[in-house]
Amino acid sequence: MEFQRFRVKHPHDNSEVRMVNILVHWQPEKTDRILLCAHYDTLPYPLHDPENPHGRFIGANDNAGGVALLMELASDIPNIKSKYGIDFLLLDGEEFIFNEHQDPFFIGSEYFAERLRQESA
């Protein structure tokens, strides 16, 4: 298991926000790999809720469902015989969004991709 820790500025108050991508490597020695991803952060607020856009948002469908899927898959992965290794990637900062017209999506994804690019170079 690997934790990619990084820090970003809060889009509104410029405070420091710590983020973590969680990587789970199954059979890390295999070079051909399949990457399964899910973001595990939730929106700060239900921005598209017409009645209460600053209400409480627990993200059952966005994206606890995806995380739960990977959690359950973990119990089956050891029984899969494949020439491929498998990585689970749980992404932080996918939707650290307070204003969807100006705040960036996919912070964790971009960090992961940039790290991968640097390590591959």
Place this chain on the structure above:
Amino acid sequence: MMIPITYIALHDRQCSAVDYRSFGQNWSYREIDEIIMVAQLAVLTSPWRCLYLFMKIISIAPYWKVIYELASHSTIICSPNADAGSNCNRHWDRSCNVDSSRRPRTQRAAAAAVSRLTLEDIPFNGSRAYEFLKQLCVIGPRPSGSPGMEVQQKMLAEHFKNWEGRWSFNGFE
């Protein structure tokens, strides 16, 4: 209630939710979207929408057959490939007696893509996954940097370390 428009077949045209736009060669995107929209309104049958619906039907009179079919069924609709004379009632129904070679290309592709696996063949415990889902939601909001996110991170780390450990221990090849 929105109706599931899974498959729409006209008397001389077919369209599907997958790429229905590609079938209506002579229709613009807007026309097809209007048909879909009006069809959805039709099954709602809310009185205050009747006037609007009526106006819509007039405006797209050439498609009245679609409207009629959609409005008279709670779900849609399949009379795939009118040339083959079939009238099955489920989209991509493999029991349908339509000669598969005469089905639209996308329909054939969809039928071919149907897996032979049953749920019993798939080693995935949906109930347990649902329990995980509930455990995550019980934490509450989990935006980046929040206390809820920290709780979730610890939960996930413990969960995956547990399985990762078993993996290493089993170490099958």
